[in-house]
Amino acid sequence: MDFDWIVVGSGFGGSVSALRLAEKGYRVAVLECGRRFRDEDFAASTWNLRRFLWAPALGLRGILRMSVFRDVFIASGSGVGGGSLVYANTLYRAKPAFFAHPQWPAGEDWSAALEPHYATAERMLGSTPVPHDSDGQKLLRELAGELGVPQSFVRTSCAVYFGKPGDTVPDPFFGGEGPERTGCIRCGACMVGCRVGAKNTLVKNYLWLAERRGAAVIADREVTDIRPAGAADGSDGYVVETARPGAWLRRDRRTFTAKGVVVSAGALGTNRLLAGCKLRGSLPALSPRLGHLVRTNSESLLAVTLPDDRLAPWNDVAISASIHPDPDTHIEFVTYGKHGDFMSSLTTLLVGRGTRLTRPLRLAGAVLRHPIRFLRKAWPFGWSRRTLIILVMQSLDNALRFRARLGPFGGVSLTTEQDEGKPNPTYIAAGNRAALWLAKRTGGLAQSMVLEALANIPSTAHILGGAAIGRDASTGVVDARNRVFGYENLLVCDGSTLPANPGVNPSLTITAIAEHAMSHVAAKAS
Numbered sequence: 001m002d003f004d005w006i007v008v009g010s011g012f013g014g015s016v017s018a019l020r021l022a023e024k025g026y027r028v029a030v031l032e033c034g035r036r037f038r039d040e041d042f043a044a045s046t047w048n049l050r051r052f053l054w055a056p057a058l059g060l061r062g063i064l065r066m067s068v069f070r071d072v073f074i075a076s077g078s079g080v081g082g083g084s085l086v087y088a089n090t091l092y093r094a095k096p097a098f099f100a101h102p103q104w105p106a107g108e109d110w111s112a113a114l115e116p117h118y119a120t121a122e123r124m125l126g127s128t129p130v131p132h133d134s135d136g137q138k139l140l141r142e143l144a145g146e147l148g149v150p151q152s153f154v155r156t157s158c159a160v161y162f163g164k165p166g167d168t169v170p171d172p173f174f175g176g177e178g179p180e181r182t183g184c185i186r187c188g189a190c191m192v193g194c195r196v197g198a199k200n201t202l203v204k205n206y207l208w209l210a211e212r213r214g215a216a217v218i219a220d221r222e223v224t225d226i227r228p229a230g231a232a233d234g235s236d237g238y239v240v241e242t243a244r245p246g247a248w249l250r251r252d253r254r255t256f257t258a259k260g261v262v263v264s265a266g267a268l269g270t271n272r273l274l275a276g277c278k279l280r281g282s283l284p285a286l287s288p289r290l291g292h293l294v295r296t297n298s299e300s301l302l303a304v305t306l307p308d309d310r311l312a313p314w315n316d317v318a319i320s321a322s323i324h325p326d327p328d329t330h331i332e333f334v335t336y337g338k339h340g341d342f343m344s345s346l347t348t349l350l351v352g353r354g355t356r357l358t359r360p361l362r363l364a365g366a367v368l369r370h371p372i373r374f375l376r377k378a379w380p381f382g383w384s385r386r387t388l389i390i391l392v393m394q395s396l397d398n399a400l401r402f403r404a405r406l407g408p409f410g411g412v413s414l415t416t417e418q419d420e421g422k423p424n425p426t427y428i429a430a431g432n433r434a435a436l437w438l439a440k441r442t443g444g445l446a447q448s449m450v451l452e453a454l455a456n457i458p459s460t461a462h463i464l465g466g467a468a469i470g471r472d473a474s475t476g477v478v479d480a481r482n483r484v485f486g487y488e489n490l491l492v493c494d495g496s497t498l499p500a501n502p503g504v505n506p507s508l509t510i511t512a513i514a515e516h517a518m519s520h521v522a523a524k525a526s
Contacts, residue, residue, distance in 0.1 A: 001229075003029045003216075004524065006240050006258040008223045008273070011082025012507055013493035014264030015206035016121075016514035021262075022213035025524035029256065030207075030215060033222035033245045033269075034079035035061050037203075042085075042193025046342035046384075052192065054078035056246020063193055067268060071400055071416040071424060072296055073451045073459040076266055080219050083266065084202040087461075087507055088318035088334060089158040089190050091127045093118055094502035094509045095395040097328070103293065103499035105471040105480045114512050117519070121511035122157070126173050126200040130155040131162050132186070134316040136333045136388055143331075143437055144323040152324040156332075158317055159200035160184050168197065177212070179204050188337030190318035220244055221254070223273060226261055227282035228487075234261075235488040260489030263467075264514075267294070267496040268414075271466040274477075274492075275404030276412035285486035287473040291402035294416070295501045296460035298394035300428040302435040303347050303447040305377070306386040311442070314338050314385045319505075329430050330393045330504050340384035349374055350435060350446035351453040353427045363453045373445055388438065391461070392431035395503025398422045402466050426458045462506050467496040482517035493517050 004026035007014045014030060021028045034054065043051035043062060054065040063085040067074040077083035099111040121127075137155070144153045163169055163183030171178035181204070182197035190199055211217060222245035230236025237259045243251040263270050274290055277283040306313065314337045322332040336343055349366045351359050367374045399419040404412055418424060439446035451457040470476015473485035478497050484490040493514040495506060502509050 001237050001257045001259050003027045003256065003258040005260045005262060006031060006238070006256055007262045007264055008240070009082060009264035009266060009269060009494065010080050010202065010207060010217060011077065011264060011266055011494060012084065012202065012510045013495070013514040014082065014262065015202040015210065016511055017262040017264060017493050017518055018215045019206045019210040019213070020515070020518035021521065022210050022215045024521065028210070028215040029258070030217045031221040031223055031240070031242060031256070032080050032217065032219050034063070034219065036080040036219045037063070037085065037193065039195050039197045042195050044195065045339040046192055046336070049342070052342070057248065068451065068457070069414070069416040071418055071457065072463070073449070073457050074268060074463045075459070075461045076268055076463060080217055081202040081207060083507065085193060086191055088505065089160050089199055090319045090332070090505040091122060091125060091157045091159055091508040092504035094504060094506070097395045098500050098502045098509070101397070101500035103468060103470060103476070105469065108480065114516055117512040117515035118508065120515050121508055124205050125159045125508070125511065126161065126205065127157045128160060128162055129157050130317060130320045134320055135311040136313045136316055136335065137321045139388070139438065139441065140321050140323060140333050142441065143434060146437055147323070147325045149323060149325055153321060155321045156319055160317055161198045161200065166196070173205065174209070178208055184317065186315050186317065188314040188316050188318060188335040189339060191336055192340055223265070225280065225282050226263070226273070226277050229257055233486065233488050234490050238490070260491070262491045262493050264492070264494040266494055267463045267466055270492060270494055270496040271402050272404070272412050272414055274467060275402070275414070276406070279404060279406045279412065280410070283487065287477045287485050289468070289470065289473070289475065290477050291404060291466050293468045293499070294400040294402055294466045295464040295498065296400065296424050296458065297462040297464060297503070297506060298396050298398055298425060298501050299458065299460040299462060300392040300425070300431040301449050301459045302350070302390040302431050303387050304390065304435055304438040304442065304444040305383055305447065306442050306444045309386065313388045319391070325430050328394050328396055328503065331430065331434055332391045334389040334391050335387070336384045336389070338385040341380045341382070344380040344383035344387070346450055347377070347447040348450045348453050349377060349448070350432070351448045352432055353429070354456065356456040359452070359456050360454050377445060377447065390431055390434050390438070392428050392434070393462070393503055393505070394428065395501050397500065398424045399465065400424050424458065426452065426456050462495070464495045464498045464501070464506060467492045469497050469499045481520045482513070491517060
């Protein structure tokens with residue numbers, strides 16, 4: 001075997017797996033379809049699409065992947081470090097309803113079981129409460145008061161080094177074993193890619209330490225197939241096929257072998273990869289529940305652009321505070337900093353509740369009634385520095401399903417459909433109320449996501465599920481230790497295993513569940 005373990009993907013689950021397996025004495029390889037970035041390699045502006053967006057077939061090899069389906073628009077990460085390169089640094093523990101969901105295997109208090117792993121994840125990711133105030137926070141406090149929940153306002157805990165702004169110091173997190181860090185300058189560009197060195201991406205903690213314990217991180221390798229090397233249950237190891245992502249002709253196909261595989265390609269990538277393996281017959285015993293219970297964190301995204309520069313919503317970290325208008329709903333104000341104007345192309349005039357038929361009509365009516373507002377919205381320059389994005393998340397029990405189909409050349413296409421009993425929402429009233437209030441309070445322009453207005457398609461930055469934890473193969477894809485039912489030494493460690501909507505930013509929970517899974521892997525026999 002080339003390696004003891006191959007980890008597919010370098011996001012939160014993959015990075016945890018790489019470090020913990022290396023610490024246990026295994027030879028580990030991490031295969032990542034994206035490229036490796038130094039801090040200075042990130043785009044200085046979202047207009048630099050080549051370094052910001054991920055569409056390798058078009059020559060775009062950045063950190064943000066955008067995927068459109070019939071029932072959801074998904075934003076996800078790409079690159080060595082996965083979603084940590086593009087996420088908003090926000091580290092919350094899941095809501096209590098998450099741990100009580102019946103999808104969890106019975107017989108365990110999952111809140112208690114994950115408690116020590118949450119603590120480890122917070123330490124490793126450098127979780128630090130936001131130490132400063134900001135214009136966005138002041139407006140969010142006002143909104144909380146307006147909604148009658150002023151006590152729910154809280155500053156976030158962030159994966160950011162809040163040292164002296166702009167000062168570079170020796171590693172402050174791992175006793176000198178980690179890389180140098182530079183204090184946050186509050187430029188707001190966390191989700192464009194932190195060029196300062198303040199953001200605690202996975203390449204500055206888990207992956208940094210894993211590589212120094214011998215793990216090999218191999219970038220620009222898209223895994224296309226996984227199959228047993230001998231025995232059908234994988235007990236003799238696995239063959240992992242890879243290719244160069246986005247290549248039209250010279251795909252540079254390579255094969256790796258390992259005793260075990262951890263699939264950590266993110267919820268979207270993992271569902272696509274495993275579905276292909278099942279359809280092609282490479283992993284035929286995968287649970288029929290693959291693709292079920294896909295979660296969007298029950299999210300809605302809106303925006304409000306302020307009329308002038310009297311306030312500076314950009315002068316902050318991406319997300320610095322949140323409120324809870326009700327026990328199931330979580331609202332955050334988000335910024336892209338001064339240089340995120342490309343993202344304005346994803347929004348349009350605010351459209352309320354409706355259907356695929358009525359929402360486009362309502363948008364047309366809004367344009368006819370307010371042509372000046374529409375023209376103002378169409379001008380992108382300056383949008384980012386004056387705009388607050390409103391991110392709404394809920395812990396309600398709703399879901400989608402991925403359906404997979406093999407293409408004529410062996411590729412896999414995914415489509416979505418709503419869960420019949422508990423469909424994913426296309427409109428969240430609390431989000432619209434927040435946008436209308438903020439627009440009225442500031443004199444700003446309220447906006448919906450353009451796909452929501454034109455096609456009734458909601459957006460999410462946190463796609464989850466599809467390979468959910470369950471009690472057996474009739475209810476889930478993996479067991480309580482993230483082991484794939486029907487196979488030996490095959491695990492899934494990423495957001496695809498989450499059994500419910502956490503109702504908050506999920507990165508910390510994904511990390512904690514991966515820590516829990518890795519704690520049950522035995523050390524390599526000497």
